[in-house]
Amino acid sequence: MEFTKDHSQGYLANHVARIFARGLTARIKPLGLTTGTFPALLELWETDGMTQKQLVAKLDIEQATMANTLARMERDGLIIRKKDASDGRVQRVWLTERARALRGPATAAAMDENADSLACLTEDEQQQFTTLMQKIIAANRYRADAPPE
Amino acid sequence: MEFTKDHSQGYLANHVARIFARGLTARIKPLGLTTGTFPALLELWETDGMTQKQLVAKLDIEQATMANTLARMERDGLIIRKKDASDGRVQRVWLTERARALRGPATAAAMDENADSLACLTEDEQQQFTTLMQKIIAANRYRADAPPE
DNA sequence: TATTGTTGTATAGCTTGCTATGCAAGTGCT
């Protein structure tokens, strides 16, 4: 059986991810947010003051990627980084007022985007899709030391 | 109901796409290929000598992205671009010998990556996952003028 | 035929991902 892009799950996954990303980018632009900051914000909205290392482990993102993302977030006034008192290597990440205020509108935008992009699927299919992705992620996480999703 | 990343399909799709991309990147590195060239190569292996515009329409990628990708491919000896004889604006894209020779090993690498990343799913689940992604793409394509997947 | 509009590519500049590498702060051993 020959290989075509329309049947390659890797290709399809990339395409689907771009669809979601394009939609979300447009929706959160008015808030002054970009997609890359979203995962970090979600963690920090839950638990402010995490270390960079903790964020990396939670998000299955390379440390260097996280450092760059945090630098942009600091530049844009979403966070400040402060050295940990008891360990001079550790940077703790704290949300600004502005970032805290964005939690409601930003998550609303993400929920809207998910709903719209998946409007072509039934409720059952949406649930299947979600579960299948969770399984794939659980089985293929980058860091073995990471907590389960 | 509150919003968490582990239930946001957009977040999960991004994560799944990164998993496939990381795997494929490693597998095709020995061939001197990168993931971004893959979609264009798949089209050109089918039909050599396409125009840039045709590639853009087939792949649901921005024209500027395609122009950049083709520039890298030309730099790396995968393609050459030649002006169309009858229309001076049009660039036709032709594979080099090297690129033609990579068809077998490259598609094998992609199939292996797909199989490995999805080994956690049953055959049925893999089929469901594929079909669901195809539906999402069909309903959310960027270009209305594009051919159906 | 000259002007005006359209079309196909290219370029500039950004984000978000990656690998590889550097470096300062902590830890442990002798």
Place this chain on the structure above:
DNA sequence: AGCACTTGCATAGCAAGCTATACAACAATA
């Protein structure tokens, strides 16, 4: 105390996506 090792983060440099804009070649029309 001094040495090597480890750990947490930063930086350099690249790929691959995007938007906005420029530009040359063609098309259409007054």
